[in-house]
Amino acid sequence: MSKDEDISIGIVGLSEWGVEEGQTGRGLYIDTTRGRIKTLIHHHPELPTTKAIVWVSGASGGLDGPADRMYQLLGEEMAPDVTSIRLDYRHPGDLTESVMDTLSAVSFLTGTGHEDIVLVGHSFGGAVVISAAPFSDDVRGVVALSSQTAGAFNVSNVAPRALLLIHGDEDLVLHHNCSEMIFNWANEPKELLLMPGSGHRLSECAREVQFKVKQWVLEHLKCGIDLGK
DSSP states (O other), X not given: XXXXXXXXXXXXXXXXXXXXXXXXXXXXXXXXXXXXXXXXXXXXXXXXOSEEEEEEOOTTOOSSOHHHHHHHHHHHHHTTTSEEEEEEOSSTTOHHHHHHHHHHHHHHHHHTTOOEEEEEEETHHHHHHHHHGGGOTTEEEEEXXXXXXXXXXXXXXXXXXXXXXXXXXXXXXXXTHHHHHHHHHSOSSEEEEEETTOOXXXXXXXXXXXXXXXXXXXXXXXXXXXXXX
């Protein structure tokens, strides 16, 4: 999608939902002019921060992400220094609608005092965050994990925001050439990390990916936090 494409959506209300066993965070529905978005928030209301992350998944949606439920794990680890919002798409697999969902989460965060935001997406979600980033001046960086190329052709528009691409070199769903192509299309600052022996969900190198993503996010949000936490 292009930056000139109309992606009109507005937040009309918020409501809570009961988090099921095995999940963590605060269940929050973001009601919009285009429907209800299901999210999980990791934050501490009495310890406000201006730093935040939006986490989005692949074409099937979901809240946990790749690399052994990395979104949940890092959301917990980085709170309260960084607010996390894990988002489940209204229409999984629809790029335009998913970009709208992501920008609604960004709008929610900016409306609650967050000024520095990183977007993280896996697979289809990589294209979502690449497409969404140019629409917000509050987005400081983008992380695309095992990303598809469809929807990522305009990655040059992500700059001057930083871009991190991570891909397994044994990905049988989306070949690592996808991230290599995106890297070549992108402008600086950019970084590409190929994970040896790892597949599409990056499970084989989960700890390394978790550490790299956490380190990169904290650096680009300029958080004064011990990276070895």
